Amino acid sequence: MVDSWVWPRAAYIHIPFCAHKCGYCDFASLAGVDHLADRYLTALESEMARMGTPQPVETIFVGGGTPTRLDAGQLRRLLAMIGRWFLLEPGGEWTVEANPGTLDEEKADVLAAGGVNRVSLGAQSFQPGLLQALERNHAPEEVGRALDWIRPRFPYWSFDLIFGVPGSTLPLWEADLETALSLGPAHLSCYGLVYEKGTALWKQWQAGQVREVDEEAERAMYEHTIDRLRQAGLLMYEISNFARPGHESRHNLIYWANDAYFGVGVGAARYVGGVRSVNTRDLPAYLRRIEEGREATGPIETLEPEAHARETAVLMLRRTIAGIDRSDFMRRTGFDLDELAGPTLKKYVGRGLLEEDGNRVRFTREGLFLADSVLCELV
Ligand code: SF4
Structure with missing residues (x-):
C-alpha cells in the first residue's frame, strides 16, 4: 500500500459561488456569477476525468464559497459526479459546507441522498450586530432552522464561529458560545478573526473605520472558549477545533498530518506524490483553461525534504492532543x-x-x- 503522505486518501472539491461577498472573506468565492454554475460543474467533471480512473478515498470535503448556493438539481449533479470519480470507502466521511441562508429542506434531502454524512455550517455569530460587522447576510435564527433540517439527516455536523469581531466583547462572545452549546453540537470550529490583506474589512481597518478587539480581550475570549467547551465535553483537538471524541473532522486531520490530498475546482490546492499545486483563483480563467483542455494550475511546488519536514512539524503541532x-x-x-x-x-x-x-x-x-x-x- 502506498503511504498516505504520498498518494491521497482525501479529496477536496471547491464551489466558489456565494450569495454575497462577506467583508472578511479571502476565499476563492464570488457573488453574482450564479449563471456560470452549470458551466462550472461541467468543468469540474472534466477536471476530475483527467485523473483517468476513479480514486478510492477515505474523506471528501466540498467547500467554498457556498456549495449550498447551487440549486437542488445542480447539487444532485455535483454529488453524482463526485461519487463517480471519488469512491468513498465504507465508513468514510463526506462533508459539505453549508450556509444557514442558502440551505433548505430540499437541498438537505439531496445532500443526504447523495451520500453526504457531515455538514459544516457557517454560523459565525448569533449576534445581529456582529454578523453585520462581518457582512454576513444571514440572520441568527436561520442557524437553528438549518439545524432542524441537518440533525435528522446527518450523523455528523459542526458549525463555525468567529471571535474577536470588531464590536465584540467577552460577554458577547460568552453569549455566542452558550447559544452554540444550546444547539447541541458535537464539533465546533472557533476562529479568531484575521484581517486578510485586500479584503473589504482589511480596507476599513486600514482606513480607521473599524477598531480591532484588543489583544487581551481576544486572549480572554480564546481562553474562555477552551475552558467552556472542555466543560461541555468538547475537547480541543486542534488550535481552532473542538469535538466530542469520535466527532473530529477526519478530513482536516489529514491536512494536519501533512498527508496527500486531491483538490479540484477554482483555487483548489492539491498535494499528490510529494508535489503541491494550486489552481488559478480566477473563475473565467479556470473555465477557459479547462474548456480548452489545458491545466488550471499555477506554479507547481516540489518541497525539498527539509522544507517538507519543517512544514510537517508545523502542521502536526497544530494538533493540540496528538502533537x-x-x-x-x-x-x-x-x-x-x-x-x-x-x-x-x-x-x-x-x-x-x-x-x-x-x-x-x-x-x-x-x-x-x-x-x-x-x-x-x-x-
Ligand atoms: S459565505 Fe463564506 S465563502 Fe462566501 S463570501 Fe462569505 S465567508 Fe466567503
Whole structure:
C-alpha cells in the first residue's frame, strides 16, 4: 500500500459561488456569477476525468464559497459526479459546507441522498450586530432552522464561529458560545478573526473605520472558549477545533498530518506524490483553461525534504492532543525531530510553551496563546 503522505486518501472539491461577498472573506468565492454554475460543474467533471480512473478515498470535503448556493438539481449533479470519480470507502466521511441562508429542506434531502454524512455550517455569530460587522447576510435564527433540517439527516455536523469581531466583547462572545452549546453540537470550529490583506474589512481597518478587539480581550475570549467547551465535553483537538471524541473532522486531520490530498475546482490546492499545486483563483480563467483542455494550475511546488519536514512539524503541532509523535514524524519525513528543530523545541519547552513526554511534543495551555510565534520559528 502506498503511504498516505504520498498518494491521497482525501479529496477536496471547491464551489466558489456565494450569495454575497462577506467583508472578511479571502476565499476563492464570488457573488453574482450564479449563471456560470452549470458551466462550472461541467468543468469540474472534466477536471476530475483527467485523473483517468476513479480514486478510492477515505474523506471528501466540498467547500467554498457556498456549495449550498447551487440549486437542488445542480447539487444532485455535483454529488453524482463526485461519487463517480471519488469512491468513498465504507465508513468514510463526506462533508459539505453549508450556509444557514442558502440551505433548505430540499437541498438537505439531496445532500443526504447523495451520500453526504457531515455538514459544516457557517454560523459565525448569533449576534445581529456582529454578523453585520462581518457582512454576513444571514440572520441568527436561520442557524437553528438549518439545524432542524441537518440533525435528522446527518450523523455528523459542526458549525463555525468567529471571535474577536470588531464590536465584540467577552460577554458577547460568552453569549455566542452558550447559544452554540444550546444547539447541541458535537464539533465546533472557533476562529479568531484575521484581517486578510485586500479584503473589504482589511480596507476599513486600514482606513480607521473599524477598531480591532484588543489583544487581551481576544486572549480572554480564546481562553474562555477552551475552558467552556472542555466543560461541555468538547475537547480541543486542534488550535481552532473542538469535538466530542469520535466527532473530529477526519478530513482536516489529514491536512494536519501533512498527508496527500486531491483538490479540484477554482483555487483548489492539491498535494499528490510529494508535489503541491494550486489552481488559478480566477473563475473565467479556470473555465477557459479547462474548456480548452489545458491545466488550471499555477506554479507547481516540489518541497525539498527539509522544507517538507519543517512544514510537517508545523502542521502536526497544530494538533493540540496528538502533537508531534517523534517516531511517526521520522517515518513520514525521514528526519529526526531533534536534529531538525531541537534548539527551538528546547527553548520553548524551557519557557513552558511546549511540553514533551519523551516521544510526543505539544503545546502547553500557555503555548496556545503564543502558537503563531512558535510555529513561525519552526518553518
Ligand atoms: S459565505 Fe463564506 S465563502 Fe462566501 S463570501 Fe462569505 S465567508 Fe466567503
